[in-house]
Amino acid sequence: MEDLSTTRSTNAYLLSTESTRHCSTHSPSASALYCQAGRTGGAVTHGYDTVVETQGLSKKFGDVTAVSDVSFEVTRGSVVGVLGRNGAGKSTLVSMLVGLTPPSSGSVQVLGGDPRAARSRSRLGVVPQDVALPGNLTAYELGSFVAAHFPSTTQHYRQVLHSWGIEDFCSTRIGRLSGGQKRRVAVSLAFVGNPLLVVLDEPTTGLDPESRRAMWNRMREEVSKGMTVIITSHYLEEIEYLSDHILLMEAGMLIENRSISSFLELKRQARVSFNSSVSVDQVHRAIGQQAEIVAGRHSFEVRSQDTDAVVRALVHAGLDFQDLRVTGWSLEDVLMERMEEQDA
Numbered sequence: 001m002e003d004l005s006t007t008r009s010t011n012a013y014l015l016s017t018e019s020t021r022h023c024s025t026h027s028p029s030a031s032a033l034y035c036q037a038g039r040t041g042g043a044v045t046h047g048y049d050t051v052v053e054t055q056g057l058s059k060k061f062g063d064v065t066a067v068s069d070v071s072f073e074v075t076r077g078s079v080v081g082v083l084g085r086n087g088a089g090k091s092t093l094v095s096m097l098v099g100l101t102p103p104s105s106g107s108v109q110v111l112g113g114d115p116r117a118a119r120s121r122s123r124l125g126v127v128p129q130d131v132a133l134p135g136n137l138t139a140y141e142l143g144s145f146v147a148a149h150f151p152s153t154t155q156h157y158r159q160v161l162h163s164w165g166i167e168d169f170c171s172t173r174i175g176r177l178s179g180g181q182k183r184r185v186a187v188s189l190a191f192v193g194n195p196l197l198v199v200l201d202e203p204t205t206g207l208d209p210e211s212r213r214a215m216w217n218r219m220r221e222e223v224s225k226g227m228t229v230i231i232t233s234h235y236l237e238e239i240e241y242l243s244d245h246i247l248l249m250e251a252g253m254l255i256e257n258r259s260i261s262s263f264l265e266l267k268r269q270a271r272v273s274f275n276s277s278v279s280v281d282q283v284h285r286a287i288g289q290q291a292e293i294v295a296g297r298h299s300f301e302v303r304s305q306d307t308d309a310v311v312r313a314l315v316h317a318g319l320d321f322q323d324l325r326v327t328g329w330s331l332e333d334v335l336m337e338r339m340e341e342q343d344a
């Protein structure tokens, strides 16, 4: 691979950037991130059905086992959400997937090869949790630099950056941008090389709600064109909106690997909520003594697998109620319950 640090004058700026926490793993400099594709790598073919495959992947930092014996596959065109508590091992896992952290044991294949190989990296876009972009360059300058080192750029880098809605600050030095603006630049740059796989570690942290929504919609456009995405986030709404599959990490281990729909089906009950001044006993008499009821002062929530039957029973009993709502469980509800099971 071409040694960028010696061949490009702009790289002097990039290499002078400050790396922060966990610099060897999660906070690479921009050059390490965006420019390892190398011009000698050549285009990777589109012929992979399995875009990522890990076998017994583990990472130890001294006595700490950050990732323990993790095996999974990611198929082409899927969006995989990586979830878990703080310290569960998500960032370490994705850092190994993109070749920034070497595993202690086990293997990882990305786009049919070692993620550290130029051939794999040439179709890989990465947004780590902490990325130190050089403060004295603009997004345009960085975009130009990144585009020059990826063989498969089909659109002009300016068009790619604009498509992410950052045109208003593409000419401003990164050091003068707000935290959210910097994050948006970092995400946009990951798409400049026309990647087949994008790995995003908490991409929307620090973004205002409007920018977050805009980013989700833009990502969905990319996914609809067949891009594969792996994303970590603590915003469960984001994972629910974007992902079709989840990997749930706990203490370094992979404890769930399933589609979002099958994960949500773990909790088969739905909820009937309403306001009423009747007593809990009256509600029990209407819908059965065994019913699971959470009662507030004048509010009730009935949990049931057959919410239609609950509503029919309430009406049939002639109870006076207002604001009746029937709601399913959110990803957050199911996740919380799964974590409580894990703790038990």
Ligand SMILES: Nc1ncnc2c1ncn2[C@@H]1O[C@H](COP(=O)(O)OP(=O)(O)OP(=O)(O)O)[C@@H](O)[C@H]1O
Pocket: 022, 025, 061, 064, 065, 066, 084, 085, 086, 087, 088, 089, 090, 091, 092, 093, 129
């Ligand atoms: N470079 C490092 N040196 C030592 N320990 C590390 C290093 N990187 C991560 N760890 C440890 O590995 C464990 C997993 O950390 P990791 O950052 O992967 O978790 P995470 O799930 O991404 O957490 P968060 O949601 O807070 O970002 C933690 O106990 C962390 O302290």
